[in-house]
Amino acid sequence: MSSVGYLCEICGEIGEIVHHKIPLTEENLNNTKISLGSDNLQLVCRSCHKRIHDELDGKGRRIIFDENGNIIPF
Ligand SMILES: [Zn+2]
Ligand SMILES: [Zn+2]
Numbered sequence: 001m002s003s004v005g006y007l008c009e010i011c012g013e014i015g016e017i018v019h020h021k022i023p024l025t026e027e028n029l030n031n032t033k034i035s036l037g038s039d040n041l042q043l044v045c046r047s048c049h050k051r052i053h054d055e056l057d058g059k060g061r062r063i064i065f066d067e068n069g070n071i072i073p074f
Pocket of ligand 1: 008009010011044046047048049
């Protein structure tokens with residue numbers, strides 16, 4: 001197969017969600033280093049993404065993007 005596609009960086013399953021290591025907020029959403037910078041992006045599958053957020057969350061709202069870059073209301 002020539003089209004490998006994009007895989008979860010954690011478990012190697014099909015990546016579906018772009019996780020932002022520095023969480024996006026309304027204040028930094030326009031900062032492209034954070035919103036689009038590859039250093040801050042991590043492609044993950046849904047189950048890993050859920051696990052990341054289960055561990056990290058606890059306060060505030062997070063903005064999640066699907067694989068097309070559309071915001072998924074959290
Ligand atoms: Zn995964
Ligand atoms: Zn995330």
